[in-house]
Amino acid sequence: MSLLKVTDLHVTYRTAEGEVPAVRGVDLSVAPGEVLGVAGESGCGKSTLSHAVLRLLPRAARVDGEVLLDGEDVFGMSFGRLRAVRWAEASIVFQGALHSLNAVRSIGWQIAEPILLHEPSVTRREADRRVGELLEQVGLPARRASAYPHQLSGGQRQRVMIALALACRPRLIIADEPTTALDVMVQAQVLQLLTGLVRDLGLALVLISHDLSVLGSVCDRVAVMYAGRLAETGPARKVFDDAGHPYSAALAGAFPRIGDPRFRFAPRGLPGDPPFPGETGEGCAFRPRCAVALPACATTDVRLAETSQGRMSACLRAGEAGLDLRGDR
Ligand SMILES: Nc1ncnc2c1ncn2[C@@H]1O[C@H](COP(=O)(O)OP(=O)(O)OP(=O)(O)O)[C@@H](O)[C@H]1O
Numbered sequence: 001m002s003l004l005k006v007t008d009l010h011v012t013y014r015t016a017e018g019e020v021p022a023v024r025g026v027d028l029s030v031a032p033g034e035v036l037g038v039a040g041e042s043g044c045g046k047s048t049l050s051h052a053v054l055r056l057l058p059r060a061a062r063v064d065g066e067v068l069l070d071g072e073d074v075f076g077m078s079f080g081r082l083r084a085v086r087w088a089e090a091s092i093v094f095q096g097a098l099h100s101l102n103a104v105r106s107i108g109w110q111i112a113e114p115i116l117l118h119e120p121s122v123t124r125r126e127a128d129r130r131v132g133e134l135l136e137q138v139g140l141p142a143r144r145a146s147a148y149p150h151q152l153s154g155g156q157r158q159r160v161m162i163a164l165a166l167a168c169r170p171r172l173i174i175a176d177e178p179t180t181a182l183d184v185m186v187q188a189q190v191l192q193l194l195t196g197l198v199r200d201l202g203l204a205l206v207l208i209s210h211d212l213s214v215l216g217s218v219c220d221r222v223a224v225m226y227a228g229r230l231a232e233t234g235p236a237r238k239v240f241d242d243a244g245h246p247y248s249a250a251l252a253g254a255f256p257r258i259g260d261p262r263f264r265f266a267p268r269g270l271p272g273d274p275p276f277p278g279e280t281g282e283g284c285a286f287r288p289r290c291a292v293a294l295p296a297c298a299t300t301d302v303r304l305a306e307t308s309q310g311r312m313s314a315c316l317r318a319g320e321a322g323l324d325l326r327g328d329r
Pocket residue numbers: 013014015020022040041042043044045046047048049058276277
């Protein structure tokens with residue numbers, strides 16, 4: 001059974017310039033103990049999707065569709081229930097969270113705060129004990145609780161963010177680009193730690209990143225997003241190694257990895273930019289940047305469909321024998 005189930009989610013921002021359809025019909029599910037990656041370039045709607053799941057969007061956002069958290073309808077919850085659910089059942093690590101720790105409070109104080117707020121029966125002493133345990137779980141000595149954020153390295157602060165996300169023992173964690181500010185080695189360590197904890201504790205994790213190679217190595221499944229829709233979903237490693245959509249193929253080739261024979265010469269990069277929401281036009285939104293587009297792609301609105309067991313793609317050419325979806329760019 002899914003812990004998180006998103007069905008036909010649409011999010012449109014109302015702005016002075018008009019409507020911005022940021023998410024256009026997304027279906028996702030995540031099971032306990034599973035790590036789902038959501039990949040895509042900036043502006044594809046990843047953050048909007050993750051904020052919609054916990055109803056954290058601004059008032060100007062119109063939301064349609066259904067989000068079930070452990071079977072409970074998130075959009076139908078009272079505000080009281082919603083407050084109880086955030087942190088305690090689902091927590092989110094925001095993009096740029098590394099800089100959002102309070103500079104004048106010890107990290108122990110900051111981790112204890114949500115515990116004391118959400119669990120009124122917990123005493124200060126019990127909260128401090130849990131803070132120590134949480135720090136050790138993320139590989140920091142319990143005595144570091146008295147440290148201030150400036151006394152920690154970027155990687156250590158990121159571990160604190162993970163301890164914070166785990167503080168109220170949620171069943172779902174959403175992490176939006178949690179390690180982008182870190183160097184590659186520390187990034188890998190922190191993601192291994194986060195995904196390891198999630199699997200050991202039987203939680204569900206939605207990990208958002210523009211870097212498909214990172215997701216390919218730490219996630220169970222990935223969903224690749226383009227222009228507010230899913231372009232492809234499938235087992236993470238398979239999508240990275242053998243993409244079933246030209247956009248995933250381009251993303252997989254866009255980030256060099258040492259030792260990977262695909263990058264013997266140079267990463268291929270991806271020319272152009274994603275379309276502005278609302279300016280996707282007719283046909284496939286990726287078509288103007290696609291190296292293998294056919295004339296039919298200009299008029300056919302291809303929806304996500306199964307291409308093989310456990311894999312789905314929204315490309316007319318998916319599954320065509322012998323075709324390299326990266327094309328001859
Ligand atoms: N509050 C808002 N009002 C209007 N448009 C918005 C708002 N927030 C986001 N958008 C637009 O919605 C689209 C999707 O943005 P979103 O932040 O969800 O994408 P993203 O893939 O997470 O990118 P990034 O990694 O840069 O955050 C973008 O075109 C963005 O400009």
